[in-house]
Amino acid sequence: MSSEILSAAGSIPSSCLHRIFRAAETKEKESGAEVVKLHVGDPFFHPSEDVAEAFIDAVRRGETKYTGVEGLPELRAAVVEKLRSDNGVDSAVSRLLISPGSCQGLAALLQSLAEPGAEILLPELHWPVHLQQSLLAGFRPVLYPLGADLRPDPEVIAAAASPRTRVLLINSPANPTGVVLDRGELTALLELARDRGWHVISDEAYEHFLYEREHISVASLERDVPVDERIVHSVFSFSKSFAMTGYRLGYVALANDRAADVMKVAQEANIIGTSTPVQYAGIAALNSRFDASATNLKLVQRNRDVALPPLVRAGLLRELPAGGWYAMVDVTRSGLDAETFATRLLDRKGIAVVPGNGFAMRPELDDQGRVRSHDYAPWARHLVRIAFCVDPVTLETGVRGLIEFVDECEAGLASAG
Ligand SMILES: Cc1ncc(COP(=O)(O)O)c(C=O)c1O
Structure with missing residues (x-):
């Protein structure tokens, strides 16, 4: 038997994150020394005590069967x-469907929307899981460019679309850019x-992580549309x-009953x-959500x-991120590409x-939806992402070290030149 991997999953390159x-x-x-971890979006704070108690109580009461x-x-x-x-x-x-993490809810939603040959529109700078999940579900991802301010432009998106486009994915506040879209942009x-x-x-x-303006849920913009005609599927965590x-808890609010059944x-x-x-822990979290x-x-802000x-x-950073947990830092001054x-x-x-x-990543697919080759959007080659949801001492140490390192690289360039 041939050892060649023929599955779509087997053709997806592993992500830089991993x-x-x-x-x-x-x-x-x-x-033997602890690494200063600015690469992962895990918070330094914890769920409230009532969440832990609700979880433990549910276990003790024997609420451990399938739901x-x-x-x-x-x-x-x-x-x-x-x-x-x-x-x-x-x-x-x-x-409304509950899922083990919003990541899994997203994956199942994509599976339920995918049609053979259908395209999904993602921004050129995206959370890699959105791309991987789209490929796994059988979508052909189309990556549209963002403007210099990393915001999507409807005209650019329209130009990237084709008769095979089925889904537009919106992520605001965005991972990794921290961009927050306003009501006008979302409406467009x-x-x-x-x-x-x-x-x-x-x-x-x-x-819940917006530092300059309020969060707008896209589905709120179609609340007056008859349910059967709605098109927005919302994913929360x-x-x-x-x-x-x-x-691992999230949920998906489907646009209509047909989509929910699928x-x-x-x-x-x-x-x-x-x-x-x-799920009982989730009820407690919602009760004390405010x-x-x-x-x-406040902690992340x-x-x-x-x-x-x-x-x-x-x-190294154009402006403070308006939302989310991440910032894209421009390390051009170091003279190094982002990987190095x-x-x-x-x-x-x-x-x-x-x-x-x-x-x-920009994948090229074959007719079967497998990744044949890939390259990277060139302007991402000098950006690195840091997570600022980590504990303040780690964050400040990491930021200080990063700036020092850029300065050292730059000084090295100057002396070499
Ligand atoms: C944009 C985005 N969506 C969804 C998730 C998934 O969150 P979870 O599966 O933990 O609910 C993440 C996690 O980093 C994310 O950055």
Whole structure:
């Protein structure tokens, strides 16, 4: 039998994120010293005590059997109420599915929307999981360029689309850019999608982390449209807002009942159901959501306001990110491309960051949807991503080391020249 890998999954190159993860682990093992980890979006704060208690109580009460594939009715009802009151989204229990993390909800949603040969529009600078999931679901990703300010332009998106386009993915606040889209921008994107007959996937994992303006849920913009005609599928997470990354809990508010029925089939096949005690923890998190999300926002905002301005002053960051947990730092001044920069920064200073090309892969597909070759958007070659949700001392140490390293590289260039 041939050992050639013929599956779509086998053709997807591993992401830079995973490579840097492994490199940081190896560095720690070899040096015995802790790496300053700015590469991963795991928060330094924890879920509130009532979340842990609800989880433990559920286990002790024996609430450890399967739930229905859609999730616990009490949790779904609480989510529908939260979407109505906090997000202005008119959902319903029949259109709401709980998932083990929003990542899995996204994957199942993409599976349920994919048609043979269908294209999905993603920004050229994207969260790599969006690209990987699209490929795994059988979509042909089309990566549209962003403007110099890293914002999407509806005209550019329209030009990148084709008669095979089925889905436009929107992620605001965005990973990795920190860009937050305003009501006007979201309305323009929604109108374009409606006009062309596309679905919209709105990934709102960072809905509570906005530093300059309010969060707009895309689905709130179509709340007056009859349910059967709605096109926005919204994906939310407990991971960021409530620091529940390891619990694995998220949800998808489908645009209409037909889409929900299809996604239920995908979920039955994928997961059977979401962990039952985790769902009880989710109910507790929603009950105390205002305190928890406001406290967590303050912690990350303080990090942003205190630790990131030196990067702006050093000319490495255009402006502070308007939302999310990440900043894209421009290391052109070091004279190194982002991969070399990240490798040497880890090696010499013990600081882990992610090279920008990890977020800018452009795959070429064969007729079967397998990746035949790939390259990277050229302008990402001098960007590295840092996460600013980590503890303040780690963040400040990492930022200081990164600036020092850029200065050292620059001085080396000057003396060599
Ligand atoms: C944009 C975006 N969406 C979704 C997720 C997934 O979150 P989770 O699966 O933990 O809910 C992440 C995690 O980093 C993310 O950055």
